[in-house]
Each structure stands twice: as structure tokens, then as C-alpha cells.
Amino acid sequence: MSIAIETTNQEPKNAPAIIEIEAKELSGSQAVLEAFIAESVDTIFGYPGGAIMPIYDALYDYNDQLKHILVRHEQGGIHAAQGYARSSGKVGVVFATSGPGATNLVTGLADAMIDSTPLVCVTGQVFAHLLGTDAFQETDVINITTPVTKWNYQITDATEIPSVLAKAFYIAKTGRPGPVLIDITKNAQIQKIDYKGYTKCTHIRSYRPKPIVRKTYVEEAAKLINEAKKPFVLFGQGVILGNAEKEFKAFIEKGGLPAAWTLLGLSALPTDHYLNTGMLGMHGNYGPNVLTNECDVLIAVGMRFDDRVTGRLDKYAKQAKIIHLDIDPAEIDKNVKATVPVWGDCKETLPMLTRLIEAKQHTEWLAKFNEYTKQEEEQVIQDELHPTTGELTMGEVIHQLNELTNGDAIIVTDVGQHQMVACRYARFNETKSNITSGGLGTMGFALPAAIGAKFGAQHRTVVAVIGDGGFQMTLQELGTIMQTELNVKILILNNRFLGMVRQWQQLFNDKRYSFVNIQSPDYIMLAKAYGIEGQSVNDRTLLQSSLKTMLDHDGSYLLEVMVGKENNVFPMVPQGCSVSEIRLK
Amino acid sequence: MKAEFTITVYTENQVGLLNRIAIIFSRRKINIESLNVSPSEAEGIHRFTVVINETEDVVRKLCRQIEKQVEVLKTYFNTNEEIIWQEMALYKVSTDAVAEKLKVERLLRENGARAVVIRKDYTIFETTGHREETDKLVEVLAPYGLIEFVRSARVAIIKASKGFHEKLKEFEAVEPAAELAENEYLDQGDAVFTM
Numbered sequence: 001m002s003i004a005i006e007t008t009n010q011e012p013k014n015a016p017a018i019i020e021i022e023a024k025e026l027s028g029s030q031a032v033l034e035a036f037i038a039e040s041v042d043t044i045f046g047y048p049g050g051a052i053m054p055i056y057d058a059l060y061d062y063n064d065q066l067k068h069i070l071v072r073h074e075q076g077g078i079h080a081a082q083g084y085a086r087s088s089g090k091v092g093v094v095f096a097t098s099g100p101g102a103t104n105l106v107t108g109l110a111d112a113m114i115d116s117t118p119l120v121c122v123t124g125q126v127f128a129h130l131l132g133t134d135a136f137q138e139t140d141v142i143n144i145t146t147p148v149t150k151w152n153y154q155i156t157d158a159t160e161i162p163s164v165l166a167k168a169f170y171i172a173k174t175g176r177p178g179p180v181l182i183d184i185t186k187n188a189q190i191q192k193i194d195y196k197g198y199t200k201c202t203h204i205r206s207y208r209p210k211p212i213v214r215k216t217y218v219e220e221a222a223k224l225i226n227e228a229k230k231p232f233v234l235f236g237q238g239v240i241l242g243n244a245e246k247e248f249k250a251f252i253e254k255g256g257l258p259a260a261w262t263l264l265g266l267s268a269l270p271t272d273h274y275l276n277t278g279m280l281g282m283h284g285n286y287g288p289n290v291l292t293n294e295c296d297v298l299i300a301v302g303m304r305f306d307d308r309v310t311g312r313l314d315k316y317a318k319q320a321k322i323i324h325l326d327i328d329p330a331e332i333d334k335n336v337k338a339t340v341p342v343w344g345d346c347k348e349t350l351p352m353l354t355r356l357i358e359a360k361q362h363t364e365w366l367a368k369f370n371e372y373t374k375q376e377e378e379q380v381i382q383d384e385l386h387p388t389t390g391e392l393t394m395g396e397v398i399h400q401l402n403e404l405t406n407g408d409a410i411i412v413t414d415v416g417q418h419q420m421v422a423c424r425y426a427r428f429n430e431t432k433s434n435i436t437s438g439g440l441g442t443m444g445f446a447l448p449a450a451i452g453a454k455f456g457a458q459h460r461t462v463v464a465v466i467g468d469g470g471f472q473m474t475l476q477e478l479g480t481i482m483q484t485e486l487n488v489k490i491l492i493l494n495n496r497f498l499g500m501v502r503q504w505q506q507l508f509n510d511k512r513y514s515f516v517n518i519q520s521p522d523y524i525m526l527a528k529a530y531g532i533e534g535q536s537v538n539d540r541t542l543l544q545s546s547l548k549t550m551l552d553h554d555g556s557y558l559l560e561v562m563v564g565k566e567n568n569v570f571p572m573v574p575q576g577c578s579v580s581e582i583r584l585k
Numbered sequence: 586m587k588a589e590f591t592i593t594v595y596t597e598n599q600v601g602l603l604n605r606i607a608i609i610f611s612r613r614k615i616n617i618e619s620l621n622v623s624p625s626e627a628e629g630i631h632r633f634t635v636v637i638n639e640t641e642d643v644v645r646k647l648c649r650q651i652e653k654q655v656e657v658l659k660t661y662f663n664t665n666e667e668i669i670w671q672e673m674a675l676y677k678v679s680t681d682a683v684a685e686k687l688k689v690e691r692l693l694r695e696n697g698a699r700a701v702v703i704r705k706d707y708t709i710f711e712t713t714g715h716r717e718e719t720d721k722l723v724e725v726l727a728p729y730g731l732i733e734f735v736r737s738a739r740v741a742i743i744k745a746s747k748g749f750h751e752k753l754k755e756f757e758a759v760e761p762a763a764e765l766a767e768n769e770y771l772d773q774g775d776a777v778f779t780m
């Protein structure tokens with residue numbers, strides 16, 4: 001079934017063009033699915049249950065237009081939607097039932113909120129007349145999810161469905177993106193309405209997705225950059241979310257500005273780019289951390305000065321003038337005081353800046369980064385990527401993987417040591433290639449997110465790099481891979497420890513290893529049970545061939561690599577220290 | 586340095602918004618001293634008046650977080666010097682005490698109290714003013730048997746404000762004036778804060 005729907009113009013200036021169509025009787029559930037089709041949704045991640053049954057019943061007739069992926073747990077569903085959104089740049093869509101279905105979404109909502117991932121989650125809810133009666137599977141979903149959603153709304157009357165869903169998509173994807181949750185009572189799903197088509201939302205009077213760019217600030221910023229002797233650019237996910245990779249590259253190239261990335265900014269600029277100086281933060285590269293406290297102008301683009309990036313704030317870049325480009329006004333001055341705030345969409349502000357800055361090369365200054373890189377190479381990277389004896393290292397696994405993928409794969413990481421190592425050493429040519437749980441640090445994120453990432457970018461190789469701890473948190477999603485016959489590569493870096501916590505216990509708690517010793521099942525047998533091929537390797541001579549087997553395999557494949565038990569991730573900015581106090585060992 | 590700030594928030598009238606705004610404070614373990622929500626001068630627009638004790642830096646950040654909420658149109662914060670404010674208080678006293686003791690009548694008059702209800706057993710007085718003023722009457726009445734006392738939240742008018750009618754019109758426009766979509770007072774350090 002389909003109804004002619006005229007969507008709006010891209011330009012928000014024009015009033016939406018609606019073609020008057022004859023009202024048609026639809027159920028609330030059908031109106032939900034019509035909204036999805038109008039918003040070009042093609043994939044839904046979900047799990048049915050009592051309170052969302054009418055929507056699932058309607059979905060039965062929409063099977064040819066909307067692909068529904070049955071996950072094994074709602075948390076898996078929402079992480080998959082996050083992976084989908086991050087690899088495709090589109091809005092991820094999730095279905096869950098009331099009560100436990102909805103509460104299982106909370107971790108994913110919090111993750112999407114802090115990492116600015118556009119999602120629309122639809123949860124079923126008990127009948128409106130049962131609200132507040134402690135009905136079966138009733139939970140106050142709106143109030144539970146308020147702190148972890150950009151917007152949420154409960155629908156008890158189906159006539160609201162088209163306009164509320166239009167608002168939901170508009171809010172989720174515009175401005176600083178974020179998760180939106182719509183809770184629909186069962187009666188509204190069943191209720192018949194006169195459906196008059198779907199109008200996309202382009203304006204909400206109380207919502208300003210992006211602040212208007214103020215020219216004077218752009219000019220002031222350009223002046224600072226032109227006067228700078230040692231300018232330094234920090235970039236975050238804002239560049240990717242704003243589709244401003246090209247604009248960003250043009251900006252740093254014209255100014256000859258060395259640039260370093262946050263965990264989520266990774267892949268916005270190709271790894272090999274001559275101005276890419278590496279990673280910021282606690283386990284970032286030596287140069288970018290030390291030189292943050294030596295630069296004279298710090299230009300932050302689409303990043304929010306997370307504490308893992310800044311280390312001790314009162315000793316952070318105190319010598320520098322700070323230019324902060326962000327679409328979210330609440331980020332300006334939140335952690336680091338900006339000398340010049342350049343509010344707005346960086347897709348607009350970066351070209352304005354590029355026009356005003358002088359073409360320059362900061363050769364000497366850039367060489368300084370390279371000096372630090374050399375030191376780091378000698379003291380850390382060499383041993384990590386090219387060991388010849390002893391146990392396998394996580395770094396060499398990632399290094400070998402790079403050799404085989406040529407930096408073209410999407411790497412999805414979980415949380416912990418393997419995440420830091422993978423993000424430090426993985427090479428990327430293309431944007432939207434690094435998918436990880438940054439702000440929230442959600443263990444168990446990678447496997448479901450990799451599933452979603454594959455659905456969002458089906459032509460690309462997706463490798464999920466996961467630790468033995470995180471994998472055991474959401475391994476039920478192997479079932480989803482089995483049922484969808486998806487091609488996802490699963491690379492488990494098994495150190496038989498909860499490695500990052502162990503590292504901290506070693507360094508700061510006197511090696512008192514408190515509950516970090518974790519056992520694993522036989523992952524190969526486990527994968528087999530789900531019909532997924534796999535092997536385990538702990539021999540250096542077999543590493544490359546087994547990685548090749550994994551990548552070449554037609555279908556999903558699980559490769560477990562036994563790595564050193566007590567290897568540490570370095571460099572490291574210990575908590576409470578300044579970024580320039582970064583330790584190489 | 587911490588000081589008393591009054592935050593004024595213009596919002597849509599929507600279920601759940603009170604919670605959304607309240608948790609911005611509670612998440613940071615900031616106590617709300619007084620909270621009033623009522624319709625504003627503009628039709629369909631609600632006005633929150635929140636009083637907290639914090640540093641200006643914290644208040645500024647809070648206001649940015651509040652204004653970030655989808656259903657919030659505008660947020661201002663002001664020091665006590667920049668606003669006119671009132672609180673209302675109700676006092677229930679035994680009528681015998683009032684009738685028999687002349688002094689009470691004088692005290693009430695001195696404090697600008699009005700009788701709202703007079704019954705055989707009790708009388709209810711009302712007074713409006715600043716916290717110190719309404720507190721004063723509590724002290725004064727205490728010796729004569731104050732049966733019940735309640736005080737409202739603060740309501741406040743910003744001295745420099747021109748009201749919300751004109752602003753609302755611009756919000757409804759798809760392309761608003763620049764001042765609405767950005768920081769009209771950011772570089773003025775003006776009494777009125779906005780984004």
C-alpha cells in the first residue's frame with residue numbers, strides 16, 4: 001500500500017508543498033510506517049512485544065518497503081541503529097515494546113546522546129486508560145529517558161502521529177543530532193485516523209537547530225589565525241556530522257595548520273594527510289598532547305573538550321588563544337573558555353574562515369610534531385607494531401589488518417584497551433569509517449554496532465574489533481548475524497583480562513587485580529553454534545594469514561587473537577595530570 | 586562568588602517540560618530555592634521563574650543547557666538588582682488572638698497584611714513582599730499563636746525586558762532576526778543574558 005506523499009523542499013525558506021490528497025483511513029500503526037517511508041527509512045532494528053504488537057502487525061504488510069532486523073536484545077537493537085546511523089549518515093530507527101523493552105534502550109540512548117547520534121526510537125506503551133495503574137509491562141518511559149534524549153514525546157491519540165514523527169525526525173537529524181524517543185500507547189496504534197499524507201517538519205518555533213553565524217567572530221578568528229606562529233587545530237565528530245570533511249581539509253591546507261583528532265573525529269581526515277598529527281587525549285599521541293600546551297592559537301572544530309581530551313583543565317592550553325567552532329552554543333565556554341566563539345554549522349563557518357586566512361606553511365612548527373612522533377615511534381610504537389619475540393600485541397594485529405584492508409574498512413570498536421589501540425593505529429582513507437562508543441564508553445557496543453554499520457554501508461568491509469570482556473556483554477547478537485546472513489568480521493583481541501581496568505590497577509592500585517580476571521568460553525565453538533566460521537590464533541607467523549582468511553571469507557567470520565595478558569596502552573595522561581605530563585611508559 | 590539569581594524561561598506549554606528543566610539542576614546537585622510556572626504575557630507561552638544560589642558562571646552554563654531544550658524559547662538570568670520581585674504569604678492565626686490583642690492589629694497594619702478570611706475560630710492574613718518582609722510577619726505573629734504559614738514561589742519582572750510579544754512573532758518566522766538565533770548580549774556583558 002502506498003499513498004502519494006509530497007515531501008518538502010530542501011530549502012527551509014519555502015513553505016512545505018503539500019499536495020492535497022483524499023483522506024484515507026489508516027490505523028495509527030500504519031501512519032507510523034508511512035512516516036518512516038516518507039522519511040526514507042529503509043531499515044528498522046527492533047524486537048516485538050505486547051504493547052507494540054499493532055505496529056508489528058501493520059509491518060507485516062510493509063515488508064517490501066521496510067526491512068526489519070530482528071535483534072536478540074533491545075540494547076543490541078539500539079546499538080545497531082547507532083552503527084547504522086554512523087556509517088550511513090542517516091537516522092537510525094528502533095522499535096521496542098513497553099516496560100523492559102523500553103528500559104533496555106536506555107544505555108543506547110545515553111550513548112547516542114553523548115555521542116550525538118541521530119536516532120528515532122518508537123516504543124509501545126500500555127493503553128492510555130491504563131497509564132499510571134502499574135499495568136503489565138508499564139514503565140514511565142518518558143521520564144526514564146528524559147535525561148538521555150534530545151527530545152521525547154508520548155502519543156495517546158493517533159491523530160498526532162504524522163506531525164509528531166515529522167518533528168521527531170527533524171529534531172533527531174538537525175543541529176547537533178541526538179536520539180529522540182516516541183512512546184505510543186496501544187490504543188493510539190490501533191485507532192483509525194483520516195490520514196491526509198505526511199508533511200516533513202522544517203520549523204519548530206522554540207527550536208533553533210543552528211545559531212546564525214556572526215561575521216565579526218569569523219573575522220576575529222581569522223585574524224588570530226593569521227597572526228599565529230604556532231596554530232593547532234583540534235577536530236571532533238562535528239566535522240563528520242556536518243558533512244564538512246572537504247571544507248575542513250581545505251581550511252587546514254590553506255593555513256598549513258597541524259590538526260589532531262578526538263576519538264570521534266577520527267576518519268574525518270585521512271590518516272596519511274600531511275597535516276594529520278594524530279590523536280588527542282589520555283591515550284593519544286605524544287606530540288598533539290604536549291604541543292597543546294605550547295601552541296599560541298588553539299582552533300577547536302566540532303569538539304567539546306571532554307575530560308579525556310583535556311586532562312587537568314587548569315593546566316590546559318593556558319598560553320593559547322582559543323577559537324571554538326561549534327553548532328551547539330551550550331558547548332562554548334562549558335569546559336574551556338573561548339577567546340573567540342564561532343557559533344554555527346562548521347560546513348558554513350569553515351569556508352568563511354578559509355576565505356579570510358592567509359595561505360601559509362608552518363614548517364618549523366609542524367616539524368616539532370614530527371620530532372615528538374619520532375620519539376613515540378622509538379619508545380612505544382615500534383615495540384607495539386613490530387615485535388619479534390614474546391606474546392602477540394594488539395598493535396601488531398591492527399597493523400596487519402591495515403596492511404590487508406589498505407585503510408578502506410569500517411572499524412567498529414568496543415571499549416577498553418583494544419579500542420585505544422585500534423583507534424591509535426587503524427588507518428583510514430574515508431570518513432565515517434571509525435565507529436566507537438566514545439563519550440559513554442559502553443562495553444558491548446561493538447558487535448551490534450557492527451551489524452548496524454554493515455546495513456548502513458553494505459558495500460564496505462566491516463570489522464568489529466572487540467575485547468574478550470565487551471564481547472561477552474552482547475554476544476547474543478551473533479544470532480542476529482546468523483539470521484540475517486550478514487557479512488561482519490569479528491576480531492576478538494583476547495588478553496584474558498578486563499585489560500584497561502587491570503592496567504589502572506597495575507599503575508595506580510599497586511597491582512591489586514580486583515575482579516579483572518575474566519574467563520572466556522570457546523569462542524570458535526560458540527560461533528559455530530551460530531553457523532559462523534572462525535579460528536583462534538596465538539602464533540605470530542600465522543597472524544597475517546588468519547586475518548586474510550577472515551577478510552576473504554564469504555560471510556561473517558570470527559577470529560580470536562590471543563594477545564599478551566599484561567600489555568599496557570601507552571602513551572598515557574594519568575588522571576588528574578596535565579596533557580603535557582603524558583607518559584610514554 | 587555565589588549569589589541569588591533569578592532565571593526566567595519562556596517555554597511552550599508541554600507535559601514533561603517541567604521535569605526536563607528540573608533535571609538540569611538536579612543532575613548538577615543544585616538546589617532550586619523557588620520555582621514558579623505560570624502563563625506569560627504571550628498567549629500559549631509559559632513562563633518559569635527559578636531562583637537559585639550559584640556563581641554567575643554556573644548560572645550562565647545552566648541557562649545555555651535550559652535554552653538548548655527543544656521546547657524552550659528563551660532563557661534569561663538576572664541578579665536581584667535587575668528585577669522587581671514579590672512573594673506572597675498566607676498566615677492563619679486564631680481570631681481570638683487578633684480580636685483581643687490590639688497590638689496584633691497594629692503589627693498587621695505595619696506589615697501591610699490584609700485579612701482574606703475571618704472566621705470565629707481563625708483568621709487568614711495575606712501579605713506580599715520580599716522574603717525578609719514575609720519572614721518578619723512570621724516572627725511577629727509567632728508569639729500570638731501562628732497556626733499555619735505558607736509562602737509562594739517568587740514571581741519576578743525583569744526591569745529591562747520589553748516583554749515577549751514581539752519576540753514570539755519572530756520565533757514563529759522561519760527565518761528569525763539574528764538576535765534570536767544567537768547571542769544578542771554575549772559581548773555586552775549586559776544585565777540581561779540570552780543566547
